[in-house]
Amino acid sequence: MTALHFGARGVHCKKTDTSAGKADPNRLDLPANWNVKRLRLTLGIICAVALALTVVAYMRESVLAITKDPATVIVWLVGIAVCLVYSKRRNPIPLAAEHTALPLIFVALLITGYYSDLLALLVIIITVEACIKARSMLVGMLHACSELALLLLIRPLFQDDPRMLSLIVNPHTQYTWFSPYSVRHWIIPFAIMMVAAPCIRLACDLIIFLSAGLPLRKAIREYSLSRILGSTIADLLTIIWVPELIRFTHTADDPASTLSMFLLAICLYSLVLLAFDILSRLTRSRTALTSLALVTDALPLPNVHPEQTVARRINRAQKRLRCFISDSRDLDRPRRAYRYSQRIDNGSQHFYIAFERGPWNRPFLPIDMEVLQTAGELLTEALRVNNEVSTLRTESETDALTGALTYQAFLTHLESLQTENVHNHVAIIYLEVEHLRELNTQYGRKIGNAALRCVADRLQNVRPPQSALYRVNGDEFALIVTDEPSHEDIEQLAMTMRKAAGEPMITAMGEVSLSTSASMSFSNEITGYTSLLSDARAHVAAEISMDEVIETGTGDISKTLRKAIESGNITVLYRPIFNLDTRSIDSLSTVIRVHDEHGHTFNPHFVLDEARKLDISAKLTRAALDICAEDMERFREIAPQLTTVGLCLNGGETNRSGFTDHIKELCARYPHLHFCL
Structure with a gap:
């Protein structure tokens, strides 16, 4: 598509591809079948012919005026050029006519009788100055022709008769400004001109817009009614006082002096408007800079x-x-x-x-x-x-394994809620995957990780839309609910989450049973989020501290385990083995538990492995066998059929001579018992 661009340098045309969605929305586009050369040729010829005919028609009178009094004519032309420095856009489209002081200059030439003498020179000045301002000969000639079109209205209103001036400034009238002469020959014609001039300019603009193929509806919406009305009122209020100025200076009898006075007043008026326009633009620029700031x-x-x-x-x-x-x-x-x-x-x-x-x-x-x-x-x-x-x-805030948010994001979210203080109704649901360590030990870490991912996915599917899921610990998740929940709703949601997360999981190694536990924490109107933050830090810190005791500080843990075994802080847990044939319990399996002085129970697998490393596995097994023998005697008082007890060894103690002797001693002491090692 060929587009007509309106820029600081006038009108230029450019091929654009609007199908790609990159067309400038701030320009008016020409029809696709419009030829830009045709536009320039048609409008250029019309404007050039009109201006040339006007200059030729009045050039003879202009030459005579220059020959007769060249200094005065030059002063007048300089004054006219100064007046034309001011121009104000009523429409941002460069093809549209601008508000200038030319109608006032035309009136001054008509009532002083110098219209025919200076019109040719005035047309030349108008054309040159318009082309310089528009930086385009085409737009300059269009503006010049639009201004000359005002003569079709101004000339019938203000006849080319110097006697009009003497009628307007009649010295025999007491109130000159309200005299019948002024009203009839000055105020009414000028009011008509001020109202009709914008209409003539608009008519010229519409003709140009139609010739250029511009969308009239969009072009008309660009006009500023405030500028049109303001400039019209300013012209009217300024020019109606000129007769009083002429009468006050007693220059009405000399048309040349009167024209000079007219042009001086119009120059001052144009400079005032120019200064006001500059200040207005500076104000707009300052406002623009403020908005960007x-x-x-x-x-x-x-x-x-x-x-x-x-x-x-x-x-x-x-x-x-x-x-x-x-x-x-x-x-x-x-x-x-x-x-x-x-x-x-x-x-x-x-x-x-x-x-x-x-x-x-x-x-x-x-x-x-x-x-x-x-x-x-x-x-x-x-x-x-x-x-x-x-x-x-x-x-950075997403857990790579489960896709849930991290513990640090969990605390940041709570702190941001406390800072924003959106409301005090917030709840947190903690959900822990139980026996994850045993799951990793029995099936491997790969299955343990798959279990965590499965639980996280299930929790994501059942969580409310306005909540967020976090992994706050290795085997624990937390859910923040902020949509003003009630306690009953949170309890129901916790049950739903626990039920969904606890469903069995099918893996490559078979079915895996999952079990979870849930707890809840609520904010209140008194403490706000303080209780939530305290619970979050304390809840997770307890789990982390326990992990740190087990997973780090291995030297201290080994010493603690040795001390516990040597001190005899050993207990044995029994699991009955049911015989379906006899429909009775005929044997027991055991799990060895070792406790430190603080009551902490060591992991059974850790106890067996670490005892072997510390070379105290034989001592541990002998102590466990003694406990089992004594407990079996008490069990037999209730169930005499119990004769067998199983104990899990790591194999290192069987090579110890003292261990074998201890086994023989037990068998001799309790001949009715069978120890399966």
Whole structure:
């Protein structure tokens, strides 16, 4: 598609590919079958011919005026050029006509009788200055022709008759400004001109827009009613006092002096408008910088809806426009004009930062587009950084084995809830996988890890949507529920979780039974999250400290075990073996338990292995055999059929001569007992 771009350097055309979704939403597109050369040729010829005919028609009078009084004419032309320095856009489209002081200059030439003398030179100045401002000959000639079209209205209203000036400033009228002469020949014609001039400019713009193939509805929405109305009122309030100024300076009898006075007043008026326009632009620029400063102050942007944060910050500074986030770049609200940033991608979501201005707050300035572009770039970069940080945080806070969050993330979440103080109704469910160590010992660590993954997956499937699952210990999980749960709901959820996690698991080594236990912790309105944090730290710290006692400090553990065995802190647990043939218990199997002085029970497998390493396995077995023999005698008082007891050895003690002698001694002392080693 061929697109017509409106930039600081005028109108230029460019081939664009809108099918890829990269078309600029802030430009007006030409029809696909439009020829840009045809546009330039048609409009250029019409404007050039109109301007050339005007210059040729009035050049003879202009040459005579210069020949007659060249110094005065040059001063007038300089004054006209100064007046044309001021121009104000009513529409950001460069093809649209601008507000200038030319209608006032036309009126001054008409009522002083110098219209025919200076029109050719005035057309040349208008064309040159318009082309310089627009940085385009085409746009400059269009603006010049639009201004000359005002003569079709101004000339019938203010006849080319110097006597009009004497009627307006009639010295015999007591109240000159309200005299019939002033009202009829000055106030009413000028009021008509001020109302009709914007209409004529609009008609010229519509003709140009139609010729250029621009969408009229979108182009008309770009007009600023406040600027049109404000400039019209300013022109009217300024020019109606000029007759009083002329009457006060007694220059009404000299048309040349009157024209000089007119041009001086218009020059001052144009410079005042120019200064006001510059101050207005500076104010807009300051507001734009303030909005960008507010956006940068918000960095780093929050992870949740950062685009809304940018929009709120801009709206805080930009009082005369509305900034919002739009999923579309083709908004079509009545009497509203829009500008959009570049497309911002956030994963699968796409949106734009949009500016909206009403008819009284237009037009858009280039500084608005700079704010949009900069805010869009800041938001894009912030989203990229947030995504990368979230990815890294997720990786660092996620347990690699189970996919649940880590214990550190668990504490961070609780602390953040305490800081935000969202509400005090929070519950934590702790769920422990029981006998995980035995599972690892019996089936291997690979099956133990699979069991943890299976439990985590099951808990993820049954947890509420507003909750988070954490692995707070090797065999323990925790669930934080923040959606104001009741105690009954939490108890029911804990039962559901325990039932789901405790279902048997099928592995490559067969079926594996899983058992879990659950506990709960609640916040309250008095202590808030303090109790939760204390329970979390104490609950997990107890498990960690126990693990550290068993898994680290092996030197101290070995000494403690030796001391416990030598001190006789040994107990034996019995498991009955039922004989189906006799329907009775005829033997017992045993598990040796060793306790330290603090009452801690060592793992049975650890006791056997470590006793062998410490070369005290024979002593341990002899002590266990003595306990078994004494206990069997007491058991036989209740069940006389009991004669056999089994004891698990590690094999190292059988080579000891003292151990064999002790076995023979026991057999001789208890001949009715059978010891299965």
